[in-house]
Amino acid sequence: MTTKLVLKALTIVICLFVISCKHSDEHKYHTVVDKIEAETVTPENLTVTSETFNENIKTVKIEEDGFEFLIPERKSQITSFNCTECHTKPIDKLxxxxxxxxxxxxxxxxxxxGSEIMNCATCHTSNNMDNLHSLTNSEIDFNYSYKLCSQCHQKEFKDWKGGAHGKQLGGWAPPRLSxxxxxxxxPHxxxxxKRWPVRFNTQKVKERQ
Ligand code: HEC
Ligand code: HEC
Ligand code: HEC
Ligand code: HEC
Structure with a gap:
C-alpha cells in the first residue's frame, strides 16, 4: 500500500518535472542574469519595426541635422501636377x-x-513651375516643401525635426514617419x-429626458 503511494507520488513528481522543463527555456541559459542580458531589447538588437503600419503610404526619406525620418510623398497628391501640362509659356501669355x-x-x-511680403512668385517660379523655389532662387522639389516653410518658420521647423510639432503616423518603433x-x-x-473648446451639449440632454 505504502509502496504504491510512494510510486504514485514519484510519478507525479517526475511528470511535473518533465512538464516544467518543457515549458520553460531556462535551460538555454546558465543563470537568470545570462537570460536577462540575452533577452534585453536595446536599440542595437531591436527587431520590432513600424514598416507594416507604413506600407500603404508612399514616402520619401529625409535627413536634417542628424534626424533621419520619412514623410509622405506629395507630388502624386497634387491635383494639378504636372504644372507644365499648361505652364509651357510665361504667365502673361497664359x-x-x-x-x-x-x-x-x-x-x-x-x-x-501680407501682400507686400508674399505673392505667388515668392514660392512658385513661372519658368520652372514643376518645382518650388527658395528666397534665393534655388530649386525645391514639391516633395520637400518643408524646406520652403523652414526659411521663415525656424521655430516650428526645429520642433518638427525633433518630433514635437506635427504628428507621427504609424507606430512608435523606427522608422519614424511624420x-x-x-x-x-x-500653404495658401x-x-x-479659432474654434470654441468642445462644450457639453446641454440642449441634447434636455431633449433626451
Ligand atoms: C489646367 C492648366 C493649368 C495647370 C495644370 C496649372 N496651371 Fe497654373 N495657371 C494656368 C493658367 C491658364 C494661368 C494664367 C492665369 C489664370 O488664368 O489664372 C495660371 C497661372 C498660374 C500662376 C500665376 C497666378 C497669378 O495670378 O499670377 C501660378 C503661380 C500658377 N499658375 C501655379 C501653378 C502651379 C504651381 C501648378 C502645378 C502645381 C499649376 N499652376 C498648374 C493654368 C494651369
Ligand atoms: C508660401 C509659399 C506659397 C505661395 C505664396 C503660393 N503657393 Fe502655391 N503651393 C505652395 C506649395 C508648398 C504647394 C504644394 C502643396 C502640397 O504639397 O499640397 C502649392 C501648390 C499649388 C498649386 C497646386 C494645388 C493643387 O492642389 O493642385 C497651385 C495651382 C498653386 N500652388 C498656385 C498658387 C498661386 C496661383 C499662388 C498665388 C495666388 C500661390 N500658389 C502661392 C506654396 C505656395
Ligand atoms: C517668405 C516667408 C514665409 C514662407 C516661405 C512661409 N511663411 Fe508662413 N508666414 C509668414 C509670415 C510673415 C506670416 C504671418 C505672420 C505670422 O502670423 O507669423 C506667416 C504665417 C503662417 C502661419 C500662421 C501663423 C499664425 O500665427 O497663425 C502658418 C501656420 C504658416 N505661416 C505656415 C507656413 C507653411 C506651412 C509654409 C510652407 C508651405 C510657410 N508658412 C511658408 C512667412 C512665410
Ligand atoms: C500634424 C499637423 C501639423 C504639422 C505636420 C505641422 N503643423 Fe504647424 N501647426 C499645427 C497646429 C494644430 C497648429 C496650432 C494652430 C493653432 O493653435 O491655432 C500649428 C501652428 C503652426 C504655426 C503657428 C504657430 C503659432 O505660434 O501660432 C506655424 C508658423 C506652423 N504651425 C508652421 C509649421 C511648419 C513650418 C511645419 C513643418 C515644418 C508645420 N507647421 C507642421 C499642425 C501641424
Whole structure:
C-alpha cells in the first residue's frame, strides 16, 4: 500500500518535472542574469519595426541635422501636377489666352503673409513651375516643401525635426514617419481658424429626458 503511494507520488513528481522543463527555456541559459542580458531589447538588437503600419503610404526619406525620418510623398497628391501640362509659356501669355474665361486657379486666394511680403512668385517660379523655389532662387522639389516653410518658420521647423510639432503616423518603433507641413497647413491659407473648446451639449440632454 505504502509502496504504491510512494510510486504514485514519484510519478507525479517526475511528470511535473518533465512538464516544467518543457515549458520553460531556462535551460538555454546558465543563470537568470545570462537570460536577462540575452533577452534585453536595446536599440542595437531591436527587431520590432513600424514598416507594416507604413506600407500603404508612399514616402520619401529625409535627413536634417542628424534626424533621419520619412514623410509622405506629395507630388502624386497634387491635383494639378504636372504644372507644365499648361505652364509651357510665361504667365502673361497664359493670362492673355485666358481673357474672358474663368481664371485657372480661381479657388486659390492667398491668405498667408501680407501682400507686400508674399505673392505667388515668392514660392512658385513661372519658368520652372514643376518645382518650388527658395528666397534665393534655388530649386525645391514639391516633395520637400518643408524646406520652403523652414526659411521663415525656424521655430516650428526645429520642433518638427525633433518630433514635437506635427504628428507621427504609424507606430512608435523606427522608422519614424511624420506628417509634413503641407499635410496639415494649406500653404495658401496656413492658419487654423479659432474654434470654441468642445462644450457639453446641454440642449441634447434636455431633449433626451
Ligand atoms: C489646367 C492648366 C493649368 C495647370 C495644370 C496649372 N496651371 Fe497654373 N495657371 C494656368 C493658367 C491658364 C494661368 C494664367 C492665369 C489664370 O488664368 O489664372 C495660371 C497661372 C498660374 C500662376 C500665376 C497666378 C497669378 O495670378 O499670377 C501660378 C503661380 C500658377 N499658375 C501655379 C501653378 C502651379 C504651381 C501648378 C502645378 C502645381 C499649376 N499652376 C498648374 C493654368 C494651369
Ligand atoms: C508660401 C509659399 C506659397 C505661395 C505664396 C503660393 N503657393 Fe502655391 N503651393 C505652395 C506649395 C508648398 C504647394 C504644394 C502643396 C502640397 O504639397 O499640397 C502649392 C501648390 C499649388 C498649386 C497646386 C494645388 C493643387 O492642389 O493642385 C497651385 C495651382 C498653386 N500652388 C498656385 C498658387 C498661386 C496661383 C499662388 C498665388 C495666388 C500661390 N500658389 C502661392 C506654396 C505656395
Ligand atoms: C517668405 C516667408 C514665409 C514662407 C516661405 C512661409 N511663411 Fe508662413 N508666414 C509668414 C509670415 C510673415 C506670416 C504671418 C505672420 C505670422 O502670423 O507669423 C506667416 C504665417 C503662417 C502661419 C500662421 C501663423 C499664425 O500665427 O497663425 C502658418 C501656420 C504658416 N505661416 C505656415 C507656413 C507653411 C506651412 C509654409 C510652407 C508651405 C510657410 N508658412 C511658408 C512667412 C512665410
Ligand atoms: C500634424 C499637423 C501639423 C504639422 C505636420 C505641422 N503643423 Fe504647424 N501647426 C499645427 C497646429 C494644430 C497648429 C496650432 C494652430 C493653432 O493653435 O491655432 C500649428 C501652428 C503652426 C504655426 C503657428 C504657430 C503659432 O505660434 O501660432 C506655424 C508658423 C506652423 N504651425 C508652421 C509649421 C511648419 C513650418 C511645419 C513643418 C515644418 C508645420 N507647421 C507642421 C499642425 C501641424
Amino acid at each position: 493670362k492673355q489666352d485666358q481673357v474672358g474665361e474663368k481664371a485657372a486657379h480661381w479657388n486659390i486666394k492667398l491668405a498667408h503673409a 506628417n509634413t507641413c503641407v499635410n496639415c497647413h494649406n 491659407k496656413p492658419a487654423f481658424e
